[in-house]
Every structure is written in structure tokens, then in C-alpha cells.
Amino acid sequence: xxxxxxxxxxxxxxxxxxxxxxxxxxxxxxxxxxxxxxxxxxxxxxxxxxxxxxxxxxxxxxxxxxxxxxxxxxxxxxxxxxxxxxxxxxxxxxxxxxxxxxxxxxxxxxxxxxxxxxxxxxxxxxxxxxxxxxxxxxxxxxxxxxxxxxxxxxxxxxxxxxxxxxxxxxxxxxxxxxxxxxxxxxxxxxxxxxxxxxxxxxxxxxxxxxxxxxxxxxxxxxxxxxxxxxxxxxxxxxxxxxxxxxxxxxxxxxxxxxxx
Amino acid sequence: xxxxxxxxxxxxxxxxxxxxxxxxxxxxxxxxxxxxxxxxxxxxxxxxxxxxxxxxxxxxxxxxxxxxxxxxxxxxxxxxxxxxxxxxxxxxxxxxxxxxxxxxxxxxxxxxxxxxxxxxxxxxxxxxxxxxxxxxxxxxxxxxxxxxxxxxxxxxxxxxxxxxxxxxxxxxxxxxxxxxxxxxxxxxxxxxxxxxxxxxxxxxxxxxxxxxxxxxxxxxxxxxxxxxxxxxxxxxxxxxxxxxxxxxxxxxxxxxxxxxxxxxxxxxxxxxxxxxxxxxxxxxxxxx
Numbered sequence: 001x002x003x004x005x006x007x008x009x010x011x012x013x014x015x016x017x018x019x020x021x022x023x024x025x026x027x028x029x030x031x032x033x034x035x036x037x038x039x040x041x042x043x044x045x046x047x048x049x050x051x052x053x054x055x056x057x058x059x060x061x062x063x064x065x066x067x068x069x070x071x072x073x074x075x076x077x078x079x080x081x082x083x084x085x086x087x088x089x090x091x092x093x094x095x096x097x098x099x100x101x102x103x104x105x106x107x108x109x110x111x112x113x114x115x116x117x118x119x120x121x122x123x124x125x126x127x128x129x130x131x132x133x134x135x136x137x138x139x140x141x142x143x144x145x146x147x148x149x150x151x152x153x154x155x156x157x158x159x160x161x162x163x164x165x166x167x168x169x170x171x172x173x174x175x176x177x178x179x180x181x182x183x184x185x186x187x188x189x190x191x192x193x194x195x196x197x198x199x200x201x202x203x204x205x206x207x208x209x210x211x212x213x214x215x216x217x218x219x220x221x222x223x224x225x226x227x228x229x230x231x232x233x234x235x236x237x238x239x240x241x242x243x244x245x246x247x248x249x250x251x252x253x254x255x256x257x258x259x260x
Numbered sequence: 261x262x263x264x265x266x267x268x269x270x271x272x273x274x275x276x277x278x279x280x281x282x283x284x285x286x287x288x289x290x291x292x293x294x295x296x297x298x299x300x301x302x303x304x305x306x307x308x309x310x311x312x313x314x315x316x317x318x319x320x321x322x323x324x325x326x327x328x329x330x331x332x333x334x335x336x337x338x339x340x341x342x343x344x345x346x347x348x349x350x351x352x353x354x355x356x357x358x359x360x361x362x363x364x365x366x367x368x369x370x371x372x373x374x375x376x377x378x379x380x381x382x383x384x385x386x387x388x389x390x391x392x393x394x395x396x397x398x399x400x401x402x403x404x405x406x407x408x409x410x411x412x413x414x415x416x417x418x419x420x421x422x423x424x425x426x427x428x429x430x431x432x433x434x435x436x437x438x439x440x441x442x443x444x445x446x447x448x449x450x451x452x453x454x455x456x457x458x459x460x461x462x463x464x465x466x467x468x469x470x471x472x473x474x475x476x477x478x479x480x481x482x483x484x485x486x487x488x489x490x491x492x493x494x495x496x497x498x499x500x501x502x503x504x505x506x507x508x509x510x511x512x513x514x515x516x517x518x519x520x521x522x523x524x525x526x527x528x529x530x531x532x533x534x535x536x537x538x539x540x541x542x543x544x545x546x547x548x
Contacts, residue, residue, distance in 0.1 A: 054433060056432075071434070073433075074433075075433050077429055080427060080429065080430070081427065081428065081429045082426060082427045083298075083425060083426055083427070085298075086298055086422075086425055086426045086483070087298070087477075087480065087481050087482050087483045087486055088422065088426055088482070088483055089482060092422075093426065093427075096423055096426075096427070096430060099423075099434045099435060100434060103435075104416075104417070104418075104419045104420050104437060105416075105419070132481050132482070133426075148430075152434075
């Protein structure tokens with residue numbers, strides 16, 4: 001597809017729940033160093049796609065090939081399942097980002113604390129280091145999670161609606177961070193609903209509506225025609241769907257929902 | 261004054277043994293209790309005291325009233341219940357509390373059935389549960405070993421366990437250690453509880469695990485200081501409870517737990533995050 005070595009290859013991938021596809025027969029390559037926005041209506045399989053890449057949802061069909069070692073993939077879920085009542089400071093929470101270097105036992109030297117403090121300062125939370133995570137606002141917690149991502153220093157970064165419920169100034173700050181990562185050569189996949197932001201910052205876009213609608217340059221993908229096509233997706237699973245017969249050479253095990 | 265505080269322990273070996281037992285329990289069981297509380301599993305101790313019955317009953321049917329056999333049987337039954345409920349909680353829609361309740365009820369029913377098969381009217385539950393003032397060497401060694409194992413194992417899994425509690429999804433995304441932390445912790449809970457039941461009684465084993473943790477929650481806002489505070493509270497209550505039991509001539513187990521209860525209620529009211537302290541503080545607010 002491109003001259004670059006792909007960071008991520010999906011071939012004929014179907015992901016889903018209870019045999020119902022949430023992502024249906026998706027083919028795509030993501031070259032190294034790409035900044036790709038993933039857009040689509042609710043229930044179009046965006047989050048499922050990221051979970052498929054992380055391996056928490058196994059493909060019903062097809063193959064996902066990741067050139068990046070697992071330890072170099074970072075994932076920010078849509079709603080991080082964080083126990084905010086747990087008595088731990090912002091500093092300790094951000095420091096979890098150093099896991100790949102320190103694991104369960106290696107001690108934290110002064111350099112590590114400096115790295116953690118720099119990451120905290122970078123997301124504008126200087127002065128909050130000792131605060132328990134339960135006292136942070138939603139936006140502050142999201143900034144903290146970005147600070148943790150800084151320390152993870154992953155080659156492939158998966159972000160699931162990183163700016164949902166965040167004010168525009170914070171969103172701009174964090175977008176700046178994402179652009180910095182991309183400049184440093186990281187591959188970034190970000191699910192988002194903010195088309196304005198996508199047009200402004202993301203060179204490439206994947207438009208998903210359970211089926212792939214379009215992928216490529218953002219200005220081409222986000223055409224009125226494509227967006228309308230994506231809107232017509234049926235959200236509900238069809239309980240009486242037939243077994244999918246697409247492609248004779250494959251044996252299909254998932255149910256096929258009619259796309260209106 | 262000095263005499264009043266120390267002479268019972270200087271004079272009587274059984275008081276010294278009881279004190280050592282309490283210290284050991286405080287060091288081992290209290291940190292476990294903190295994590296149980298933070299994982300919202302505080303009632304697991306009570307569930308476990310029922311879950312061990314089939315193991316103990318089976319051991320009793322085979323080898324009679326042997327403490328060692330019944331302890332081993334109890335630990336096997338407890339581990340089975342804890343691990344099965346852990347597997348169900350991690351892999352199905354059920355939450356930890358429901359799956360634990362389901363398995364401990366099954367286990368209890370099985371235990372009652374086994375006891376009735378034995379055709380003996382001895383109340384096994386009663387036989388199972390010991391007393392602090394009757395600690396012999398073997399029991400003391402048992403408690404001390406459990407504490408040593410617990411502290412060592414807990415320090416091995418501490419970092420992943422904290423991450424598992426705070427953000428399990430993140431731990432799973434960066435490491436394979438999530439199940440090690442989860443099941444390792446469950447194993448520690450069970451061996452501490454079962455050893456505690458048999459050596460000191462269910463009241464002591466569960467009480468010294470949960471009450472200091474609940475009290476420390478009001479004093480500390482950081483997991484490290486919380487564990488430290490809980491251990492101090494447990495040590496203080498163990499010591500003063502034994503003194504109370506000595507001078508008032510009351511059973512030591514309930515005396516220690518009542519001391520813990522007093523500290524707990526004091527903490528609810530007057531600790532840094534206590535009800536009354538908070539009231540006083542919120543009348544004035546800060547500028548920023």
C-alpha cells in the first residue's frame with residue numbers, strides 16, 4: 001500500500017460480540033509514523049477496533065498483524081476503569097507509566113522522579129503531585145493519564161476519545177502533545193467525534209460504520225457523501241441475522257447484519 | 261504505672277505469648293485487610309470462616325481431632341472457594357462479591373453435609389476456633405510463619421497489586437502480572453484467615469484484619485501511610501486489649517476486638533477525615 005513498513009496490518013478482520021460483528025471485514029494498513037483519526041457514528045466499531053488491536057477482543061475472522069512489540073503499545077481507553085477512591089497520589093499514578101523500565105521491583109532513582117515531574121509539568125499539573133487522585137476533576141485526571149502516556153513512550157499509541165468531556169483549552173494542549181509524539185515518529189490512532197479537530201490536525205482518517213466507509217487523506221474521506229453513507233448504519237444487532245457468506249474461500253462463523 | 265503496664269507480661273508466659281501472637285497478626289493480617297477494604301471485599305473474612313468447613317470436616321472424618329489436618333483441610337477448602345470465585349469474577353459478568361457468596365454457600369452446605377455424615381454431634385465450628393491465651397509453641401510458630409510468608413509475598417506483588425486495584429486495565433495492557441497479583445493476593449487472604457481461625461479464633465482473625473484498616477482510612481490518604489497507621493493501631497489495640505483482659509478478668513479475644521472497635525469509632529469521629537473534624541474544618545474555606 002505504501003513504501004513505509006506498516007506498523008499495523010488488518011486483513012479481512014471481523015471483530016464482534018456474541019458472533020455479531022461490530023467491525024465487519026476490515027482491510028487496512030497503518031504505516032509507521034502515521035497520525036490517523038478514526039471517526040464514525042456511535043456503535044460503528046471504533047472502540048472495538050482499538051480493543052482488537054490491543055487483543056482484548058479477539059477477531060471472529062481475519063488477522064491483525066502488529067509490527068510493534070506489545071510493550072511498545074500504549075492504550076488510553078474511552079473510560080479508563082480507574083478506582084478514584086484508592087488512596088494514591090497523582091505522582092504515583094503517573095509513575096505507573098515507567099512500568100516498562102521498572103517493572104514490579106526496580107527502584108526509582110532521582111532521574112525517574114525528575115522524569116515523572118517533567119511529564120506532570122508538561123500536561124500542566126505542576127503543584128498537584130501530592131494530591132490524591134480522588135480529588136482531581138475529570139479533565140485533570142485525563143491530563144494525568146496523558147502524563148502517564150508520555151512516560152510510557154510507546155511507538156504505537158491508541159487513544160479512544162481522548163478529548164471527550166474536556167474543555168477546549170485542555171483539548172488543544174493535549175492535541176499539541178499528540179502532534180509532538182507524531183513528529184517524534186510515533187504511530188497514533190485516535191478515535192474522536194470532533195470533525196473540526198480532525199480536519200485541522202489529522203492528515204489521515206478512517207471513516208468506519210461497522211463496514212469500512214473510507215480511508216485515506218482526511219479531506220477526501222470526510223466528504224459529504226461519505227459522511228451521509230456512514231450515518232445510515234443500523235446500530236442495533238439483528239438477532240435473526242443470517243450467517244455471513246461474504247467471500248467463498250473463508251468459513252464464516254459470525255452472523256451477518258443487513259446494512260440499510 | 262510502669263508496673264501496671266508491663267508486669268503482667270513480665271510475670272506470665274501466657275501473656276507474653278499472647279502479645280507475640282498479636283504482634284505477628286498485626287504485622288501480617290493488617291496490610292492484607294487494607295487491600296481487602298480498598299477492593300471492597302471486607303466481608304470476605306466472614307465468608308471464608310464458613311467456606312473452610314468442608315475441608316476441616318473432611319480432615320476430621322479421616323484423622324479425627326487433629327489441628328494440623330484440619331488446618332490443612334481448611335486451607336484447601338478456602339483456597340478452592342477463593343480461587344473459583346476469583347476465576348468467575350474475572351471471566352464472567354458476575355462481580356467478586358456475588359461469585360464469592362455463591363461459592364461459600366455451596367462450600368458451607370457441603371460442609372454441613374459432611375459433618376452429618378460423620379454422625380457425631382461435636383460442633384466442628386466450635387472446635388475449630390482457638391483462643392489467644394492458649395497459644396502453644398506450635399500455634400505461635402504457625403502464626404509467625406504466616407506473617408513472614410505474607411510480608412515477603414506482599415512485598416513481591418505490592419506494585420502490581422496496587423496497580424491492579426487502581427487501574428486493572430492499564431496493568432493488563434502493560435504486563436502479564438495482573439493474574440499473579442489478583443490470585444496471589446487471594447491466596448494470602450486465605451492462608452492468613454484460615455491460620456488465624458485455627459490459632460486464634462474467627463473473631464480475632466477477621467477483626468484484626470478489617471478493623472484497623474477501617475480506622476486507618478480516616479487518618480491517612482496514601483496507601484503507604486495507611487498500612488503503617490493500621491499496623492500501629494492493631495499493635496496498640498492488641499497490647500491494651502490484653503491488659504484489659506488481664507485486669508478486668510474478661511476473655512482476651514473480645515477485649516482486643518473491642519479495643520479496636522473503640523479506636524475505630526474514635527477515628528470515625530475525630531480522625532483527620534473524621535465526621536466531627538470535617539464539620540469543624542468546613543466552616544471556613546480556603547482562598548484557593
